[in-house]
Amino acid sequence: LTPELSALLKDLLGRALRAQRASLSHWLEPALAGDFDRVVAIDSSVINLRDSLRTTWKACAHARSALKLHAVINVLDFQPHHVRLSSQTRPDLVGMSHIRKWARGKLVLLDLGYYSFKVFETIDESGGWFVSRMKSTTNPTILEDRTPGPGRFMKLKGLKLKSAAKMVSRKRLDVLVKLRNGMKCRAVGELDPEGTWRFYLTNLSQDDYPCAQISQLYRLRWQIELFFKVLKSQMSLDAQTSLKKHRVELKIMRVRLSPEVSEIT
Numbered sequence: 001l002t003p004e005l006s007a008l009l010k011d012l013l014g015r016a017l018r019a020q021r022a023s024l025s026h027w028l029e030p031a032l033a034g035d036f037d038r039v040v041a042i043d044s045s046v047i048n049l050r051d052s053l054r055t056t057w058k059a060c061a062h063a064r065s066a067l068k069l070h071a072v073i074n075v076l077d078f079q080p081h082h083v084r085l086s087s088q089t090r091p092d093l094v095g096m097s098h099i100r101k102w103a104r105g106k107l108v109l110l111d112l113g114y115y116s117f118k119v120f121e122t123i124d125e126s127g128g129w130f131v132s133r134m135k136s137t138t139n140p141t142i143l144e145d146r147t148p149g150p151g152r153f154m155k156l157k158g159l160k161l162k163s164a165a166k167m168v169s170r171k172r173l174d175v176l177v178k179l180r181n182g183m184k185c186r187a188v189g190e191l192d193p194e195g196t197w198r199f200y201l202t203n204l205s206q207d208d209y210p211c212a213q214i215s216q217l218y219r220l221r222w223q224i225e226l227f228f229k230v231l232k233s234q235m236s237l238d239a240q241t242s243l244k245k246h247r248v249e250l251k252i253m254r255v256r257l258s259p260e261v262s263e264i265t
Contacts, residue, residue, distance in 0.1 A: 035208065036129065037105035039217075040081050041224040042114050044070045044092050045232070047252075052243050058087040068092075069252065072102075075109065075223035085249070093119070103128035107204075109221040117181040124183070124203050131218050134199035140177035140187060146206055147174045161187055165197045173197075174211035188214040 046066050049057055054065035066088040072081040082102060092113035099119065103126040110119070110132035123130045142164055145156040149170075156164045161177060173189040179201075188211045189199040200214050209217065231237040237252065 036107045038074050038081065039076050039107045039109070039220060040072050041075050041109040041111075041221040042070075042072050043111045043221075043224045043228070044068050044113065045228040046088050047232075047237060049248060050243055053245065053248070056087075056245050057085075058089045060088050067248070069228075071224065071227065073224045073227050075220045078223060078227065085252070099123065100126050107131065107217070109218055111221065117179050117183060120179075120185065120201065120203070121181065121183050124185075129202070129204050131200055131202045131204065131214060133218070134187065134201050138179075138199075138201075140179050142175045142187075143178055143184065144176040145174075146176060146186075147172060148210065161189075161199070162197075165189060172211050173199075174206060177201075190215055 046068055048059075049065040049067060051065055057065050057067040059066035068086050068088050068090060070082075070084040070086065070092070072083075073079070074081050082098075092111075093116060099122050103123045105127060107129045108123055108131075110130060112133055112135060115132060115135050120130055120132065139160050139162050142156045142159050142161060147170060156168075156175060159167075161173075161175065164175070165173060171191040173187070175187050176184060177187045178184050185201055185203050186206065187199055187201055189197045190211075191197055198215070200218060202209075202214055204214070204217075
C-alpha cells in the first residue's frame with residue numbers, strides 16, 4: 001500500500017462516482033426526475049485518527065488528530081456525489097467550495113452547518129434549488145404574503161418574519177422575504193404542536209412545491225445521517241489505526257465503494 005497506489009485509487013474512485021450519477025434507483029425518482037437531476041444532502045462527520053497524524057489532520061482537541069469527511073449524498077439512491085477530506089479544524093463550508101461546478105439542476109438540502117446566504121445565492125445563480133432550515137438568528141423582511149387559504153386579511157408586507165409569526169393565527173406561513181445580502185427567496189414556516197415555529201428557506205416554486213411539502217422534502221436530508229452512521233457502526237470507518245496518511249485515505253475510499261453502502265435504503 002503506497003502513496004502511488006492511493007493516488008491511482010483516488011482517480012478510479014472519481015470515475016466510479018461519475019458513473020454512479022448516471023443511474024436512478026429510488027422510488028421517489030419518477031416523481032422528482034422531471035424537476036431535478038438529483039436531490040442531494042450535504043453534511044460532514046469527524047473521524048478520529050492516531051495522534052501521530054496530527055500534523056496532517058489537525059483536531060480541535062489538543063494532541064489529537066481527526067479528519068472531517070465532507071460528503072454530498074444523493075438521497076434518492078444513497079450514493080456519494082462528492083467527497084472531500086479536511087482537518088477537523090476546517091469549517092463545514094470548506095466542502096462547498098466547488099458548488100458552482102455541480103449545483104446546476106440539483107435540489108440541495110442543507111444542514112445548518114452549511115448555512116450561508118452566499119451559498120444560497122450561489123446555488124440559485126448556478127441553476128440549482130435549495131431547502132435549508134432557517135437559523136434562529138435570521139429575521140428577514142417580508143416582501144409578499146403568499147400563504148394559501150384563509151387568514152390573509154392581515155397585512156404582513158414590510159414586517160419582520162418573527163414579528164409576523166407572533167401576530168398571525170395560522171399554522172403555516174409562506175412568504176417572500178429579502179435576506180440580509182439582498183437575495184429574495186421563500187420563507188416557509190410551520191407551527192408545531194408545542195407552539196414553536198420552524199422555518200425553512202428555499203427558492204423552489206410555490207406552484208410546484210406548496211408550503212406543506214417543503215418540510216417533507218427537507219426530511220430526506222436524514223439519509224446522509226444514516227450514511228455516516230452505517231459507515232461508522234457497521235463498516236468501522238471510525239476505527240482508524242494506521243499511522244500513515246495514504247493508508248487512512250485508502251480505507252475511506254474502500255468503504256465508499258463498498259456495495260454495503262448502496263444497501264442502506
